[in-house]
Amino acid sequence: MAFDYDLFVIGGGSGGVRAARVAAGEHGARVGLAEESRMGGTCVIRGCVPKKLMVFASAYPEAVAEAREYGWDVTAGGFDWARFRTRLEAELDRLEGAYRNTLKNAGVTVHDARAVIVDPHRVRLASGEEFTAKHILVATGGWPFVPDIPGRELAITSNEMFHLPALPRRALVVGGGYIASEFACILNGLGVEVSQYCRGAQILRGFDDEARGHVANAMQANGIAIHCGTDVMRLEKAASGIRAVATDGSEREFDLVLYATGRRPNTAGLGLEGIGITLGRNGEIPVDAYSQTAVPSVFAVGDVTGRINLTPVAIREGHAFADTVFGAKPTTFDHQLVASAVFTQPEMGTVGLSEEAAREREPIEVYATAFRPMRTLFAGKQDRVLMKLIVSRATRKVLGCHIVAPEAGEMIQLAAIAIRMGATKEDFDATCAVHPTMAEELVTMRKPVRTG
Numbered sequence: 001m002a003f004d005y006d007l008f009v010i011g012g013g014s015g016g017v018r019a020a021r022v023a024a025g026e027h028g029a030r031v032g033l034a035e036e037s038r039m040g041g042t043c044v045i046r047g048c049v050p051k052k053l054m055v056f057a058s059a060y061p062e063a064v065a066e067a068r069e070y071g072w073d074v075t076a077g078g079f080d081w082a083r084f085r086t087r088l089e090a091e092l093d094r095l096e097g098a099y100r101n102t103l104k105n106a107g108v109t110v111h112d113a114r115a116v117i118v119d120p121h122r123v124r125l126a127s128g129e130e131f132t133a134k135h136i137l138v139a140t141g142g143w144p145f146v147p148d149i150p151g152r153e154l155a156i157t158s159n160e161m162f163h164l165p166a167l168p169r170r171a172l173v174v175g176g177g178y179i180a181s182e183f184a185c186i187l188n189g190l191g192v193e194v195s196q197y198c199r200g201a202q203i204l205r206g207f208d209d210e211a212r213g214h215v216a217n218a219m220q221a222n223g224i225a226i227h228c229g230t231d232v233m234r235l236e237k238a239a240s241g242i243r244a245v246a247t248d249g250s251e252r253e254f255d256l257v258l259y260a261t262g263r264r265p266n267t268a269g270l271g272l273e274g275i276g277i278t279l280g281r282n283g284e285i286p287v288d289a290y291s292q293t294a295v296p297s298v299f300a301v302g303d304v305t306g307r308i309n310l311t312p313v314a315i316r317e318g319h320a321f322a323d324t325v326f327g328a329k330p331t332t333f334d335h336q337l338v339a340s341a342v343f344t345q346p347e348m349g350t351v352g353l354s355e356e357a358a359r360e361r362e363p364i365e366v367y368a369t370a371f372r373p374m375r376t377l378f379a380g381k382q383d384r385v386l387m388k389l390i391v392s393r394a395t396r397k398v399l400g401c402h403i404v405a406p407e408a409g410e411m412i413q414l415a416a417i418a419i420r421m422g423a424t425k426e427d428f429d430a431t432c433a434v435h436p437t438m439a440e441e442l443v444t445m446r447k448p449v450r451t452g
């Protein structure tokens with residue numbers, strides 16, 4: 001049977017665009033791609049990219065204060081949200097254009113419409129147009145999840161954060177994960193009075209306990225009111241804002257309530273169940289190591305599969321899929337030792353096992369140091385950096401590395417290479433320090449602080 005396309009991709013985010021580009025541009029496949037919103041997906045349009053630009057914007061008051069301590073006669077003045085937002089929107093337009101160009105140059109046909117699956121080889125666009133395809137790739141990502149509490153319509157999600165008409169005076173951030181903690185810091189840096197409610201005992205569950213405690217302490221020292229063990233029971237309209245009635249008995253008013261309580265795979269109404277794909281508990285599409293679903297012609301990559309919700313992971317999964325199916329090169333992506341960074345202030349970079357997870361697995365040594373780094377110490381600040389290595393007592397391999405520091409994301413990328421290669425603690429020790437840096441502490445920690 002002759003198909004309209006060799007591959008039809010649903011979703012123009014990180015995973016879908018990479019798969020489409022490689023399948024068409026490198027392997028000569030005839031590829032169609034449908035995107036119902038803006039090209040670029042969560043990362044480019046409403047995630048990593050605009051978030052990081054907001055992180056940069058929010059760091060200037062501290063930088064200016066620091067510059068004064070270094071002898072500069074400067075003051076921060078005011079922040080013009082509207083001016084920043086206009087530039088941000090222009091940058092997102094530029095990036096969206098770049099994504100479209102990449103696809104065009106690779107020979108991918110883009111359909112600006114929602115697509116649903118009709119049968120294992122057929123998709124239907126919102127326009128009613130139908131296409132057949134030998135393979136279908138679902139790369140529809142995720143969507144913010146807001147629990148069903150009374151007044152939830154008064155809250156916004158990270159999707160809306162980049163388009164606020166104005167910055168609020170008082171904000172409540174609900175959740176303790178990546179997104180909640182990052183936006184708490186961004187808003188705080190921009191001069192907003194921030195409270196963060198987190199239902200757990202500490203923010204950033206799943207990360208190394210010492211590292212997340214370190215981040216939380218620093219956030220609090222920077223002025224964020226973190227309330228752990230606290231959840232919102234209901235939101236109400238108040239005379240001057242939104243009233244949050246919380247499980248700790250408090251009733252506080254805010255101008256903005258941001259819910260960052262996780263994301264769910266974007267699978268509703270895609271027609272997956274109709275072709276025999278049973279979705280997982282959170283709505284994710286179960287796939288094998290080659291990203292193939294239970295229906296052999298249908299594959300899925302990225303957040304929609306609920307594996308690791310990170311852009312570079314989706315990109316690798318999309319690339320591996322294209323090489324496997326169209327490049328005659330069966331390729332899987334190894335989900336072990338994926339490094340990541342939380343862009344709080346201070347940043348946290350992490351790769352491998354937390355101390356707690358490693359301890360469950362085998363006997364370990366823990367090397368850790370916390371110190372005041374030169375740059376901020378000179379400026380009279382109390383900020384402390386944390387460097388931590390978890391080492392296997394049996395193999396001497398470094399099982400995990402956790403850094404809380406300015407630019408920790410940049411540092412962890414490099415540490416991740418060594419750790420992926422199986423570096424031992426002795427390999428770290430044998431590496432000569434780069435001086436004076438913060439990262440040199442990673443190769444100068446001589447004695448374990450704990451064993452277990």
Ligand code: NDP
Nearest residue numbers: 147175176177178179180200205260261262263309341342
């Ligand atoms: P996370 O899963 O990281 O965090 C969700 C938070 O919301 C947790 O604190 C969770 O609490 C809490 N929560 C969940 N359900 C409820 C509820 N019903 N009521 C109250 N609180 C609730 O999700 P995010 O939304 O922060 O981020 C989604 C994903 O996006 C992340 O997992 C990450 O992979 C990715 N991401 C990565 C970034 C990066 O690399 N820098 C940045 C942003 C996102 P509890 O811990 O108790 O379950």
